[in-house]
Amino acid sequence: MSEIVFIHCFEVPAGREEAFLKLWGQIDGHMVKQPGFRWRRLHRSLDDDTRLRFVNVAGWGTAAQFGAAHDEEFRRMQANPGWQEFPAEPGLYMVEREDHL
Amino acid sequence: MSEIVFIHCFEVPAGREEAFLKLWGQIDGHMVKQPGFRWRRLHRSLDDDTRLRFVNVAGWGTAAQFGAAHDEEFRRMQANPGWQEFPAEPGLYMVEREDHL
Numbered sequence: 061m062s063e064i065v066f067i068h069c070f071e072v073p074a075g076r077e078e079a080f081l082k083l084w085g086q087i088d089g090h091m092v093k094q095p096g097f098r099w100r101r102l103h104r105s106l107d108d109d110t111r112l113r114f115v116n117v118a119g120w121g122t123a124a125q126f127g128a129a130h131d132e133e134f135r136r137m138q139a140n141p142g143w144q145e146f147p148a149e150p151g152l153y154m155v156e157r158e159d160h161l
Numbered sequence: 162m163s164e165i166v167f168i169h170c171f172e173v174p175a176g177r178e179e180a181f182l183k184l185w186g187q188i189d190g191h192m193v194k195q196p197g198f199r200w201r202r203l204h205r206s207l208d209d210d211t212r213l214r215f216v217n218v219a220g221w222g223t224a225a226q227f228g229a230a231h232d233e234e235f236r237r238m239q240a241n242p243g244w245q246e247f248p249a250e251p252g253l254y255m256v257e258r259e260d261h262l
Binding site: 067097099100110111112115117151155157 | 200
């Protein structure tokens with residue numbers, strides 16, 4: 061089954077992980093209930109010095125479903141000024157190559 | 162089974178995708194044969210304007226196994242001057258949260 065993958069990389073200052081996780085969890089709780097959501101893994105760097113401290117990787121059915129999930133409730137949560145502390149880079153991807161042992 | 166996740170984000174100029182994939186494939190072919198390698202997905206952005214055009218996400222058993230895979234053959238391939246065209250950000254991660262429908 062084809063899918064698209066949303067990858068969202070975050071910069072999070074050391075010591076601010078819990079504040080980030082609280083904000084992220086609000087939006088995540090909304091997104092996982094939307095049509096087209098399939099799975100997601102939030103990754104946390106082992107090393108505090110990694111610039112991209114958190115990376116969210118999520119599978120969605122289609123780009124249209126992913127777009128539709130960004131509704132009014134999403135925009136309200138995204139407008140929280142707390143997000144200014146956590147620069148982020150989002151992108152939509154297809155899987156180019158995949159292998160499992 | 163616990164695992165660590167290696168995430169490697171790459172900038173790739175538009176039109177240079179095949180050159181990138183050739184270089185990446187050389188190192189990838191080495192890594193997938195090393196002890197501790199479990200799986201990897203190479204992602205390619207749907208939009209040429211995404212700064213991080215390719216993102217490799219790979220599961221490994223332990224950080225020590227991942228480190229040991231960076232052997233002399235790896236370093237020889239990594240030293241290829243072709244890589245200078247593709248700025249990259251690597252990091253090792255743990256899975257902080259995971260959900261599947």
